[in-house]
C-alpha cells in the first residue's frame with residue numbers, strides 16, 4: 001500500500017518525479033472507484049487531488065496515517081476542511097498557481113464580450129456576407145471599470161492585468177482586512193457600489209453559504225446598463241435563471257460562465273441558456289492551461305516532499 005496516492009489527473013513529469021522518490025500509487029480514474037480508493041489510502045501519508053476526489057470523514061477514517069491533502073487548484077468545495085482538521089490532516093491548496101490562467105481568461109473574455117458579436121462573424125464572412133454594421137460598433141476595454149468580487153490572489157492578478165489594459169479597478173471583498181497590502185492595487189468599495197459602477201464584473205470569491213446566489217435578480221437590476229459579467233469562480237454564486245433573464249432583457253450586454261451550478265451542465269441549465277444572446281459558456285477551464293497544470297502539480301509535489309521528507313517513516 002502506497003505512501004502517496006494520486007487518484008486524479010496530474011502533470012506527467014511532476015508525477016513521475018514523485019514516483020521516482022516515493023512509494024506512489026497514481027491512477028487518473030481511481031477517484032471514480034470509491035471502494036478501491038478507500039482501500040488504496042489505507043497506508044497513505046499524502047493524498048494529491050484535483051476536484052473529483054471527495055475528501056470527507058469516510059475517506060479520512062479509511063486513511064489513519066494521512067498527514068496531508070495537497071489540492072492541485074484552489075477551490076476546496078470537495079474537501080471537508082473541518083473534518084481534515086479534526087483528523088490532524090493538513091490541507092494545502094496551490095494558491096496563486098493558476099491565477100495567471102484565470103486572469104488571462106477573464107481579460108480575453110471581457111474584451112470579446114464588450115465587442116458584442118464581432119468574434120462571431122466567421123460563418124457570415126466565409127459565406128460571402130460582409131455585414132460591417134452588424135459586427136462593428138463594439139466597445140474598448142480601456143478606460144472602463146473592472147469590478148472584482150473577491151480580492152485574493154486570483155482577483156488581484158485580474159486587477160493587475162485589467163490595470164495594464166487601461167482599466168480602473170475597484171474591488172469588493174467581504175473578509176479582507178482594510179490594512180491588507182492588496183488595497184494599494186484597487187479602490188475598495190461595497191458590493192452595491194461595485195454593481196452600480198462596473199462595466200466588467202468578475203467573480204473570484206469562494207462558494208460559501210453566504211455567496212450562493214450573490215448575483216441574483218436584484219444584483220442584476222443594480223448593474224450598470226450594458227455591463228458584462230464573468231464567473232470563473234464557482235457555479236451557484238450567479239443565479240443562472242436571473243443571468244439568462246438579464247441577458248435577454250438587455251439589462252446586461254454579455255456574460256461568460258465558466259462555472260455552473262451543476263457540473264456537467266444539467267437539463268435545467270441547458271433549457272435556461274438556450275438562445276441567450278452574447279453568452280459564453282465553457283466547461284470550467286478558466287484556470288486549466290498547460291502552464292497552470294504544471295505549476296499546481298509542482299506545488300502539490302513540493303508539499304508532499306516537505307511533509308514526507310520531514311516525517312519519520314511509519315512501520316507497516
Ligand SMILES: O=C(O)[C@H](O)COP(=O)(O)O
Nearest residue numbers: 050051073074075287288
Ligand atoms: O479551483 C480551482 O483551482 C479551479 O477551479 C480549477 O480546479 P479544478 O480543475 O481542479 O476544478
